Amino acid sequence: MRALLIRDLRLALRSGGGFGLGLTFFLIVIVLVPFSVGPASSLLSRIAPGILWLGALLACLLSLDRLLTVDWEDGALDLLSTSPIPLEGIVSIKALAHWITTGLPLLLVAPLLGVLLHLPVDGFGVLISSLALGTPALSMIGVFGAALTIGIKRGGLLLSLLVLPLYIPTLIFGAEAARRGAQGLEFGTPLLFLAGITGFVLALMPFVAAVVLRLNLR
Amino acid sequence: MRALLIRDLRLALRSGGGFGLGLTFFLIVIVLVPFSVGPASSLLSRIAPGILWLGALLACLLSLDRLLTVDWEDGALDLLSTSPIPLEGIVSIKALAHWITTGLPLLLVAPLLGVLLHLPVDGFGVLISSLALGTPALSMIGVFGAALTIGIKRGGLLLSLLVLPLYIPTLIFGAEAARRGAQGLEFGTPLLFLAGITGFVLALMPFVAAVVLRLNLR
Amino acid sequence: MILTVSNLTVARGGVAILAGINFVMVSGTALVVRGPNGSGKTSLLRTIAGLQPQMSGQITGAEDRIAYAAHSDGLKAAMSVAENLEFWSSVFGGPSIQPALNAFNLNSLASRRAGHLSAGQKRRLGLARLMVTERPLWVLDEPTVSLDAVSVSIFISALESHLANGGMALISTHIDLGLDAEVLDMTPFKDLAANVETSDQAFL
Amino acid sequence: MILTVSNLTVARGGVAILAGINFVMVSGTALVVRGPNGSGKTSLLRTIAGLQPQMSGQITGAEDRIAYAAHSDGLKAAMSVAENLEFWSSVFGGPSIQPALNAFNLNSLASRRAGHLSAGQKRRLGLARLMVTERPLWVLDEPTVSLDAVSVSIFISALESHLANGGMALISTHIDLGLDAEVLDMTPFKDLAANVETSDQAFL
């Protein structure tokens, strides 16, 4: 399993910088927001927490597409599934690799982008904690979606379609916590719910995703 | 060339509904916005035109990824490039097919989503015309980006990185026009600029994209 | 160890294409699967490798013993030949890759990126992967495609030493490998399949 | 019509791998390219088909006359066999696809999705595509891979009738096609290439 993680990270690094790119997409989406809604700073600071969460979600989503497809297309997944690593392990590792290459960098630049959108100073801590709690769930759910749409050519959009509704609870609680934090309100409850969702997803999703993958490999 | 267009549209229809999906992505992004920024209708109606434009842009972007890659991977592009169709024709047709499967449906549902976001009634006409003028440029620029990143595995995100800055002028004028329309201000100037950009892109980009494609096929 | 296939029915898209397959393989033997295009060789091998569910029948002794190799070799273009092999070796418990590199004459290519190999070189790498799995049962779908005469004989000797060490091999092929092995022809099973009901029978 | 290749140098990654290639082909003849794995057959064919720039030398008479076929057949899994052929036919000016279906024995598969074909059936479809292009010069990279004996002979007779109609063919292969054609061995060109400077020469 370590070997798989290392290989995935290495491939992400090699193939045009998988690390930087999810990040850059996030960056660019956030930067495009003022262009589209206008530069008024009061407006921007009001929508900042929500938009940052939405951007993080989309960046995750966009990098899901090839998460399993690449391995499926060149036959590596067939070979892996006949290897001693259990499928549950494979999907967990894939989710972990995805989080390390996408979620973690997002977390690190979110404060910077908060500045661009005039996020109120009080909001930074809560934003980061909500992202830290929420993005692992996004990765894990994403792997489930990727397992579902494997083998479907141009599955990218279908994947988004399947995964986005599953992302809604995470998004609601995450964005709510970040918004309350930015406005100086109480944010404990949504954060707690968010943690609950993530725990639940991380505990159960690997098994579901493995079942789906097994069905799809047949 | 007609044959190529028909084939692309047919493939888009067959492979899990290329038509519906760009659209559905747009829909879901727009639906997620209230979840992330909160449901206050005054806020939503202020950001509605901008968010609709941003959503359209992202939906376009997301469907670019496999525009040329699919044909490249299975060797069809090699074969097409030794066929009597000039490469300029191929890239233009690809852009047209992309617009028909993505831009056009977006245009048709935008009013519906405008209602969801409380877009002021006056704004609908301008929003649609700005999208109608702008999305062809998005598709053509997208084909250029797709030609650049062909053959790069996991090129999807790199493609976004390259294409998004190129989208900025279109986005600015398009969203500005839509915003002014929604607020009942004068919107002729940005719309004119938008048309200018689209004309410019449609006139020149096919040649540049063809050069890039030729370089990449070698 | 023994691989037993009894009364196997193989289906594609819900329709049986092979039926009544029975055979037993023991250590040290190879079985060559033959038949015209579209006769179901690939489907049979994928079923035995567990990549496709059988319609009916039993396969015993295959679980966790199989190393499968088909047209798509699962090679990563961005990684070097040695890195590709090392990855598979560590997945399968970390045997050294040197014997595989030697056996398939890949030493001079070890640091080349897999994406820069020729068709035959890629195939050789795909076959070398079998050795680092240390699995006893090789299931090979047209392994000699794109290989030149020298590479074919390299492959045959690797295969023979695998068999001599108590391994087994199930191989589909269109050309004569010059291998001392039993042959399983698909044609009779195809005829038997014509009488099998489709899985959609209930709808008829 | 005539294809003339003079003093051609073929490179991969800036390094010459074949040099000093000279040959002339006239209507009605085939030329078989042979050589061990990695000797540069694919690279030569791609260069002649214009899919890769030559390092030096001239190729005349190839432009807009070539139908190229390699391992990836450019088939769309979601379209049927007939639809795939029809698409290529209309790209090349719309000849009927029926002769191609007949010649490659694809009539019974015409309405099946290309994604559901077996390896050999796919390859047959890929070769049938050549006929609807109505191009005189076929450039074929290992065309008989995955084909069974019957399909190979089908291919050979299609090829022979193409030649008889004044066509030409340039074919790389590892197996003996039993075709009455001249053979071009890559080995001497490979040796010549050893003396060619790399394109990065300026950096040395």
Add this chain to the structure above:
Amino acid sequence: MSLWEYANPVKFLRLSGALLPWLWGGALVCLMVGLTWGFFFTPDDFRQGSTVKIIYLHVPAALIAINAWFMMLVTSLVWLVRRHHVSVLAAKAAAPVGVAMTLITLITGAIWGQPMWGTWWAWDPRLTSFLILFFFYLGYIALWEAIDDPDSAADLTSILCLVGSVFAILSRYAVNFWNQGLHQGASLSLDKKENVADVFYLPLLVCIGGFILLFLALVFYRTGTEIRLRRIRALIARETRIA
């Protein structure tokens, strides 16, 4: 003797080897003099206080950031037209320097913005177009990284640079139209009236000179590195062929 002689990598290496010590030395002297002078021997501005001294980093970095892209555009064109390797490698070498300068401008600007405008960031046209420039640099660098074959990478990145320049100009006008902004106008214009006071002006000029020299030194140095990398590649290719 024509300038194109130095398009030969080996000649270029020799030239840059001779030039580099002077460039490094000049950059060091100018920067030390300019920055010390600027930071310690100029009076505080009567409105901006001591924060005005950020100008000695901010303005030169901004100048370099724009002109580095311009230089990349020219050298890319030279590659596309005359196919001199050194030219495109210089463009490749300049990109990371440009991106660093863009970042310095953005960061010093942000630090300056906090006391001046009461905010770290504003969607002012000048600032915004720098942000866009930053993305163009990133895309250019990422494309270089993603393509294996150096010559096709050179071709494709050159075309991206061309197209990017056109769109950067378009964006600049679009951004101007979209928001009018707070940022200073050009104050180094020839029209003396608009210029900053002489006490600030002279050390600023020295700093700009220092940054230009630093930029040249970095680009020459990095181009040399790229050339040596290609050289290693060529040597490896030759060795493996012999083997």
